[in-house]
Amino acid sequence: MTTKTNAARARPLADSGFASDVLSGLSARQKWLAPKYFYDERGSQLFEAITELKEYYPTRCELAILREHKADIAGVFGPKTALIEFGTGSTRKVRILLEAAKTVEAYVPVDISAEMLRQEAQQLQHDYPRLRVLPVAADFTLPFRLPSAIVGLSRAGFFPGSTIGNFEPQDAAAFLRHAGRMLGAHATLIVGVDLVKDANILNAAYDDASGVTAQFNLNLLTRINRELSANFDVDAFSHRAFYNSDRRRIEMHLVSGRRQAVNIAGHVIEFAAGETIHTENSYKYTIESFGLLAQSAGWTPIKVWTDGLFSVHALAKA
């Protein structure tokens, strides 16, 4: 047995998924990496900084829509409701709904990052002593077991942030179907969705003047260097983001500034000058196109709140 095999065996399971995803993505003809890997500690901090940029409107718009319409949004929940949030980073958004949603008796934040989840749940429980806060550490895209303490409550889902934009449209439909199965009959679902708009606004939001989004994108290479003992020369790559209007998506890439070879976990990956790694898609919808997608996945659009830039949809089981 070689030393390399031993090293690979010795890695904790959680890392081996990252290593094999990176190696398979960088072995494809169009090199690519999954955007979920942006969010190590530094990446999460950089994303927070993105949400404060003047060019990055989605977070600000969604918060304003939630604040302005919280009573209306809470109005779609049943009389005794368990609110299940898919992929809770922070509880900042759900807190706005909880202020208005007096019929919510239990809150189930679901997130893969167990430590952040525990802290957020504990703080929320402290602030809402009468709410049953029941965190579930799980990958929200896969089936998970709901806490037995919510039996007898009607169920509503919450999926803010336009995270759904990271999925290919067919995967977004598959996710909505999965959420429908998890929530059961008569459920409702509140989803935040970024809208198609002028390409200049979109391009600025993903290529800000101060370069924070560039740092966020490039941090993926720093993370690979650290966690997979790779040797990317991060300065030899640059950030590229543009709106692909045919596919209604922002694409983010990392562009190799020169021909180069990189070692990653004992493998060699070669780059031509100008070759890119496709690191993210952020799909944009119209109110209508998202409604159709939801319908194709077993949901009926019942209400939508928008400021023209961003939208919050209420869906009910078809």
Ligand code: AVJ
């Ligand atoms: C967290 C997926 C909603 O697509 O706008 C922000 C991620 N990427 N700037 C988005 C992101 C670059 C963000 N989502």
